Each structure stands twice: as structure tokens, then as C-alpha cells.
Amino acid sequence: MAAVNDTTHTEPHTPWGSSPEKKPLNPLAQTMKLQLNYDELTNCMRCGFCQAACPTFLETGLEAASPRGRxxxxxxVVDGVMEPDQKFREQMDLCLGCRACEPVCPADVxxxxxxxxxxxxxxxHEEHRWFIxxxxxxxxxxxxxxxxxxKLVGKLLRTxxxxxxxxxxxGTGIMNLFPKNMRDMEKILPEASGRGIVETLGTRVAAKGNKIGTVGMFRGCLMDVMFTQTNLKTVQLLSEAGFEVLIPDTQNCCGALHAHSGEIDAAKSLARQNVRAFREAGVDYIASNAGGCGALLVEYDHLxxxxxxYADxxxxxxxxxxxxxxxxxxKGRLPDFAQPANRASDGQPFTITYQDSCHLRNVMRSSNAPRNLMKRVANVKFVELQGADRCCGSAGIYNIVQTEMANQILEHKMEHVKETNAHVLITSNPGCLLQMKLGIEREHMSDKMEAVHIVDFLYDRLANEPSARKS
Ligand code: SF4
Ligand code: SF4
Known part of the structure; x- marks a missing residue:
């Protein structure tokens, strides 16, 4: 990393001249100077190609709320031209971290x-209030x-x-004591569980038919207690496709929420545990079913x-x-996916649409695989959602800490969702799934549309799986 270790700087040239005198940087600016890759900062050639891809720029029209501006x-700040004041912090906080600015950047910043x-x-350098x-x-x-x-949290929630x-x-209206956003969230909470996949399936699930490889299943932290069924179906789909699945029990949370919230040391510690766990298991592939987790896992080499x-x-x-x-x-041996049971009671063809997971699309660079997979389900009509490549406003805990912008983005997203007339809105990340459920609930569309994780959608349509639930 080409971080500059010199913690002093020369006063910038200004219309009223420049001072040759060097003065120490603000402590936060010093830390940034040590942490940030200066080459990466200077790689930006200010072309502005990223503006049109940035949701916060599109919502505000402000240069400071765009990738180039940030x-x-x-x-x-690193050059000492400006103090890292509250406004600076606000723009860093307002960024969704969706990384839609990266694939469009000609300089690969x-x-x-x-x-x-x-x-x-x-x-x-932040002095948080005690409760934060x-x-x-x-x-x-x-x-x-x-x-x-x-798991204990999962058990309590399940109770x-x-x-x-x-x-x-x-029924008693106690929920009305909570802010609207929390009330809405409570309505769309998935069924929690105190038993994760290892407690349910053990640490090894054999391949169906001839084995074509060994996959290590990354179970996630929230995924394993809030979306346990999706995890179970992921393992079963992989097994159906010819993979032996190993689920190392010593793995831990991916660290994405930590890394995105300024807790890089904690993220690194989790990364070390996961690298050890899967290295010991000796797998051919590592499967993630959450775009947000996968995007950090795929960058453990950078972390x-x-x-x-640990580097190697x-x-x-x-x-x-x-x-x-x-x-x-x-890589798999794809099973057949049967057509959905007659759920299109409106007489229309059974229609599905897809909202990209930003991290799956922009970091793991996969937007075709989920689309091509869901198009293999018999007799479904796939309708492209306009702006599917734009963040839904979920972005980890963004919809909790930046409620106003998250709601604004979701509102615009739902205008396009309505245009699809889809019966099922499919996603590849738990955060996006909850955000889409929230949008459907707010727009009073739950009688005609449901949001579903791609794994649940596919598994429930396994044509030759007797235990598969057809819906
Ligand atoms: S597209 Fe890349 S190089 Fe161009 S302004 Fe944006 S970040 Fe800078
Ligand atoms: S990460 Fe997303 S919100 Fe942040 S600057 Fe890039 S495109 Fe904009």
C-alpha cells in the first residue's frame, strides 16, 4: 500500500498564495493518511462515469454524495486541504457501500x-454516546x-x-409504541430458529449420484438462525447437483458488518478463523448464499x-x-425445476422478477448466473426489473441507521417493482429479501406478490425431490 507516512503537509496553493510552512495534520487525517491507499485515491481521474450508477447521487444530485465527490x-482530508468535519462524516455515512461505482469505473478504482x-x-476517532x-x-x-x-437469540425470537x-x-397495539420502521420490520421477520444447519444435518452431507466435487458451506451468522430453511435448502440443492457438502463447525460470521462499520480488526479476526476452518476441511469450493457475506469472503485475500x-x-x-x-x-449437475403450481390465480402467466444483490453483482461480479438459473424453471415468465442493478436501500444496517435515504430509495424501487406485475420477486441476499418484503408490505401488495430467496424458489421446484415442498 502506498500510504504516505509523512504526517505533515505543505499548505496547499490558494489564490492568495501558499505557505511553505509545514503543520501537523488533524489526528483523524493522520490516521486516514496511514490507512488509505494513496495510489487508489489518485487513480480517480474525475471522469464522472460513476455518477449515473450511484444511488445517493441520483437521489440528491449532490457532487459530495457521489463516488467521485467522496x-x-x-x-x-489526506492532503490536508480540508478538515474531516461533521459534513465529511455525513457523506461517508450516507454512502450505501453498494459498490455500484466500481464495475463502471474505467480506472478500476x-x-x-x-x-x-x-x-x-x-x-x-469517534466519541460515541454511551448507548451507541x-x-x-x-x-x-x-x-x-x-x-x-x-442461536440463543434465534430461540428467544422463535419463542x-x-x-x-x-x-x-x-393485537394489543403494544407495537404502536415503537417507531414505524421497527413496526414494519417486526411484520416481515422470518421464522427464527435455535437450530442451525450443523445441528440439523451434521457437518457432512453426501452428494446425490456421482460426486463431482466437495463444497464447503458458509452458513453465516444471521443466515443460520433467521434463514435456517434457506441454509438447509442450499445444502440440499448442492447435494442434488452432485456436490459433497462439508459444513465446518469452527467457521464464524464473515465479518462484513464489521468491515462496513469501521471495525476492520474484528473483521480480520473473523476472517482468520474462517480461513483456518475451511483450509482444514480442504474443499474445492466455498459456497455462499448471501451476496453481502460472499463479497467479503471473496476479498479475504485483500483483507x-x-x-x-495468513496471506497464502x-x-x-x-x-x-x-x-x-x-x-x-x-459447476454442478443441474436438476430439473418443475413449473410452479397454479399460483397465478389472476389468469396471467406465472411471472417472476429479480432484484440484484449489489455485492453479488458489483463485487462477486455475478448477475447472469441467478437470472439464468431461475429461467430454467419450467413455464415461468421472467420480467427484468428496471433498475434491478440499483441498491434497494437495505445495505447491511443502512436501513436502520440511514432510514430516510433508505426509505426514499425503496419507494423508487417499488415503483419499478409494480411495473413488472410479477407474482414472485426473487433476491440473492437476506438483507435485500427483507427490504423487498418491507416494500411489498408498505405498498399493500402482499396479496399478489411475494419476495423469495432464489434458493427457496429453486428448491421448492425440484422436479424429482420427493421431500421438496411444492407451492
Ligand atoms: S468512474 Fe472511477 S475514475 Fe471516474 S470519477 Fe468515478 S471513481 Fe473516478
Ligand atoms: S458505494 Fe454505492 S452509494 Fe457509495 S459511492 Fe459507490 S455507488 Fe454511491
Missing amino acids: IALMKA KYGHLLEETRDSLEQ KAARKVAFKEMFPKPKRM YQKSGLQKIAR LHDEPE DAKWFASRVKDVSQLLLE
């Missing part, structure tokens, strides 16, 4: 890495990296959902590049990571 702000490094620097500090500590240190605690407490909370003890193994790991749709389509 890179200029980072560089100005790694904007996502610059953003992560900037957020990590900001976090090192406590919430961050609980989430990033005590929950996501502790699989047993995640709330199954014991009748949820009905009471809704651990300056750790000699991290490269080994990153080169094996694939989204489940890529694995099934490109």
Missing part, C-alpha cells in the same frame, strides 16, 4: 476499500461472532413468534494481505468462494 473529499479504510479511521458504544459492543463483539449466542406473544403484541501467516491461505480461500447460483450453474 473520493475527492477523502483525498482532500477500488472505492469499497477506500470507504472501509475511511470508516475504520473515523471509528478510531454499548450497542456496537453487543452487536459486533458479543453477538455476531458468538454462534451460541446467535416470541410461536408462543402467541407476537399475536398479543400485535489479510499484510499478514504473512486467504488467497486459497478467496479463490474458492462462489455464490450458490454460480456453483449450481457453472
Whole structure:
């Protein structure tokens, strides 16, 4: 990394002259100067090709809320031309981290890495209020990296959902005491579970028929307790396609939420655990079924590049990571997918559409595999969603911490969703799935459209799977 270690700078040239006197940078600017790859900052040639791909620029029309603008702000801070004030922080926070600016950039600027490094620097100098500090500590240190605690949360949530407490909370209007966003979220929560895939299937599932390779299943932290069925179906689809599936129980959370929230050291620690777990298992591929997780897994080589003890193994790991749709389509023995049961009661052809996962599309660079896979289901009409490549506003915890912009983006997204007249809206990431469910709920469309993870959609249509649930 070409970080500049000199922590002083020369006063920039201004219309009223320049001062030869060097003065120390602000401590945050110093940290940024050490953390950010200066070559990457200067690679930006200010062409502006990224503007049209950036949701926050399109929503605000502000240069500072665009990729080019944000890179200029980072560089100005590192060069000492500007103080990293509150407005600077606001623009860094407003970025979705969707990385739609990367595939369109002719200079191949790694904007996502610059953003992560900037957020990590900001976090090192941030004086949070006590409750935010406590919430961050609980989430990033005590929950996501502790699989047993995640399962306990899953169990508690399941008790709330199954014991009748949820009905009471809704029926008595207690939920009205909470902000609207939380009330909406509560309505679309998936069925939680205290038993993840290892507790259900063990750590090895044999291939059906001739084995064509061994896949290590990345189970995720939230995925394993909030979307357990999707995880189970992922393993079964992979087995159906001819893969032996190993699920190393020593794996942990991918660290994506940590990396995107300025907790790079914690993300690195999780990456080391995962690299060890899958290296020991010795797999041909590593399957992810969540675009947000997969995008960090595929960049573990970058995350651990300056750790000699792990760098080679991290490269080994990153080169094996694939989204489940890529694995099934490109490497697997594809099963037949039967046509959906007659759910199109409106007499229209059974219509499906797809909202890209930004990280699957922009970082893992896979947009065709999911589309081609779902088009293999018999007798479905696929309608392209206008702006499917644009973020839905979920973006990890963005819809919780940047509610206004997330809602604005979702509102615009739903205008296009309505135009598709689809019966099923398919996604490849749990965050996008919940956001799409939220949009459908808010637009009162749940009687005619449902949002579904691509794995659930495909598994439920396995033509020759007796245990498959046909819907
Ligand atoms: S497209 Fe790339 S080089 Fe052009 S302004 Fe955007 S980040 Fe800079
Ligand atoms: S990551 Fe997304 S929101 Fe952020 S600058 Fe790039 S395109 Fe815009």
C-alpha cells in the first residue's frame, strides 16, 4: 500500500498564495493518511462515469454524495486541504457501500476499500454516546461472532413468534409504541430458529449420484438462525447437483458488518478463523448464499494481505468462494425445476422478477448466473426489473441507521417493482429479501406478490425431490 507516512503537509496553493510552512495534520487525517491507499485515491481521474450508477447521487444530485465527490473529499482530508468535519462524516455515512461505482469505473478504482479504510479511521476517532458504544459492543463483539449466542437469540425470537406473544403484541397495539420502521420490520421477520444447519444435518452431507466435487458451506451468522430453511435448502440443492457438502463447525460470521462499520480488526479476526476452518476441511469450493457475506469472503485475500501467516491461505480461500447460483450453474449437475403450481390465480402467466444483490453483482461480479438459473424453471415468465442493478436501500444496517435515504430509495424501487406485475420477486441476499418484503408490505401488495430467496424458489421446484415442498 502506498500510504504516505509523512504526517505533515505543505499548505496547499490558494489564490492568495501558499505557505511553505509545514503543520501537523488533524489526528483523524493522520490516521486516514496511514490507512488509505494513496495510489487508489489518485487513480480517480474525475471522469464522472460513476455518477449515473450511484444511488445517493441520483437521489440528491449532490457532487459530495457521489463516488467521485467522496473520493475527492477523502483525498482532500489526506492532503490536508480540508478538515474531516461533521459534513465529511455525513457523506461517508450516507454512502450505501453498494459498490455500484466500481464495475463502471474505467480506472478500476477500488472505492469499497477506500470507504472501509475511511470508516475504520473515523471509528478510531469517534466519541460515541454511551448507548451507541454499548450497542456496537453487543452487536459486533458479543453477538455476531458468538454462534451460541446467535442461536440463543434465534430461540428467544422463535419463542416470541410461536408462543402467541407476537399475536398479543400485535393485537394489543403494544407495537404502536415503537417507531414505524421497527413496526414494519417486526411484520416481515422470518421464522427464527435455535437450530442451525450443523445441528440439523451434521457437518457432512453426501452428494446425490456421482460426486463431482466437495463444497464447503458458509452458513453465516444471521443466515443460520433467521434463514435456517434457506441454509438447509442450499445444502440440499448442492447435494442434488452432485456436490459433497462439508459444513465446518469452527467457521464464524464473515465479518462484513464489521468491515462496513469501521471495525476492520474484528473483521480480520473473523476472517482468520474462517480461513483456518475451511483450509482444514480442504474443499474445492466455498459456497455462499448471501451476496453481502460472499463479497467479503471473496476479498479475504485483500483483507489479510499484510499478514504473512495468513496471506497464502486467504488467497486459497478467496479463490474458492462462489455464490450458490454460480456453483449450481457453472459447476454442478443441474436438476430439473418443475413449473410452479397454479399460483397465478389472476389468469396471467406465472411471472417472476429479480432484484440484484449489489455485492453479488458489483463485487462477486455475478448477475447472469441467478437470472439464468431461475429461467430454467419450467413455464415461468421472467420480467427484468428496471433498475434491478440499483441498491434497494437495505445495505447491511443502512436501513436502520440511514432510514430516510433508505426509505426514499425503496419507494423508487417499488415503483419499478409494480411495473413488472410479477407474482414472485426473487433476491440473492437476506438483507435485500427483507427490504423487498418491507416494500411489498408498505405498498399493500402482499396479496399478489411475494419476495423469495432464489434458493427457496429453486428448491421448492425440484422436479424429482420427493421431500421438496411444492407451492
Ligand atoms: S468512474 Fe472511477 S475514475 Fe471516474 S470519477 Fe468515478 S471513481 Fe473516478
Ligand atoms: S458505494 Fe454505492 S452509494 Fe457509495 S459511492 Fe459507490 S455507488 Fe454511491
